[in-house]
Amino acid sequence: MDMTKIAICAPASPITPDVAEATQALVAAEFPMHSVHFHDQCFERAGHFAGDDLRRLTAFLECSNDPAFEAVWFARGGYGSNRIAQAAIARVNEAARAKTYVGFSDCGYIMGALYKAGVGQCAHGSMPVNARSPDGHDAVRRVLRWFAGDNSGVEPSIDGGTPTAAFNLITLGMMAPTGLMPDLTDHVLMVEEVSEHLYAVDRIFFSLSGSLPRLKGLRLGDVSDVPENDHPFGTQLEDIAKFWCARAGIPYLGRAQIGHTPSNTVVPFGLASPFKRS
Amino acid sequence: MDMTKIAICAPASPITPDVAEATQALVAAEFPMHSVHFHDQCFERAGHFAGDDLRRLTAFLECSNDPAFEAVWFARGGYGSNRIAQAAIARVNEAARAKTYVGFSDCGYIMGALYKAGVGQCAHGSMPVNARSPDGHDAVRRVLRWFAGDNSGVEPSIDGGTPTAAFNLITLGMMAPTGLMPDLTDHVLMVEEVSEHLYAVDRIFFSLSGSLPRLKGLRLGDVSDVPENDHPFGTQLEDIAKFWCARAGIPYLGRAQIGHTPSNTVVPFGLASPFKRS
Helix, strand or coil: CCCCEEEEECCCCCCCHHHHHHHHHHHHHHCCCCEEEECHHHHCCECCECCCHHHHHHHHHHHHCCCCCCEEEECCCCCCHHHCHHHHHHHCCHHHHCCEEEECHHHHHHHHHHHHHCCCEEEECCCHHHHHCHHHHHHHHHHHHHHCCCHHHECCCCCCCCCEEEEEHHHHHHHCCCCCCCCCCCCEEEEEEECCCHHHHHHHHHHHHCCCCCCCEEEEEEEECCCCCCCCCCCCHHHHHHHHHHHHCCCEEEECCCCCCCCCCEEECECCCCCCCC | CCCCEEEEECCCCCCCHHHHHHHHHHHHHHCCCCEEEECHHHHCCECCECCCHHHHHHHHHHHHCCCCCCEEEECCCCCCHHHCHHHHHHHCCHHHHCCEEEECHHHHHHHHHHHHHCCCEEEECCCHHHHHCHHHHHHHHHHHHHHCCCHHHECCCCCCCCCEEEEEHHHHHHHCCCCCCCCCCCCEEEEEEECCCHHHHHHHHHHHHCCCCCCCEEEEEEEECCCCCCCCCCCCHHHHHHHHHHHHCCCEEEECCCCCCCCCCEEECECCCCCCCC
């Protein structure tokens, strides 16, 4: 089993110390080959954010640019990685270019920017915050196994022959018209959402259908915790995805096992490859 | 006082008959020079929508393409005008090109598409749904006065010399990467929002800052009914707008009197001009 030195920072919202303790305990008990290092910045708070923009940027760069670490794991989503992503790309060094970056949800902004810039190997995957509840442990284990060279937690439809990326829907929709957006031409794109009304999901698909390039296809992940509306939307979730894929000329390929749920899997960006160390 | 024959349809979500009765009563009592005609489609429901896409499109075209009417007033927002806007533009006739279109919120999609295509005179303004409550009557009166050639309800900062447009923030953000988006170069852009967290407002500004053209400036309208968050966002509303304007190189011009509130005013799109009839 490969061992991996993992640095953890929080480019969006902060975690509490119990999250770090739960992650450390899981790693010590089941993945003793790994080491996880939580940057102090993870626990700081400035309003919605884990420190102000400069603090979050600096912590990201201290983790990414340090050759002592092989991977950067984002502590949690929330909101805020979009605000530092452009500056982060401008300041990564050679050590950062050799790293693996794992996270999802709001961290899709910084991962999208890293992927666009060809910096390191990004992967959609669960985060330390998911270790807080026993339900999330399996999702975290999939990432820790992947760090160890074990692909059993990779999204099952990934065939290794088609470039893939995975994003939260609103994150992708908001990023689409900005300079952070990577070129997803000929990719299989997997999308997931949480806590959005079905009309908002429809609205994001509308927006994306106007800007996505020619995809190999789209897979729909979990859309969880959909709030009740005053009237039912009238179209089932999967039919929303099918409708907009048809309208945009994108092959709809079925479901993906990703989302804000315990069944969330690992989606390496680009051509799927096991996490490799020297 | 000018009289105006106004057709009302619902390109997004439906209204109930009491909305039509309240509007008719207000017009009869205070604006007897106008006539308002509610299309039956306004009261129909298909899930979230006021009828399915084809029904809403057809009603819009029956109102717009009928030379007997001088204006089309959108009954309410909600969600759905984005789904029919492209087809609507493809099918408008000469009568539609001579009309005035008034609405806001979700109706920004179809108004954006009309403005892009140079069809008629669009104006941001309150809608019949706002006549449901006594609080909204003043906002509706501003529109009805504008239909009568009285500009007293036009947004006070409009100087008549600079092209202007007004949009709901999430509507504009979702429309930005699509083919519906009008060219707002050198416009004063006014934006408003309702029922979104401050982090979501920040996120939309981030997205727009990546795609807006060179504006004459931006004005911030009301951002109302902001939900409580688990932590305060940490930046005041107007500072969010100022931050992103500075980052995008857009002059921030101050507040605008628009929004989902009783003080909502009329913003004619383009170069401000009184509503003119032959």
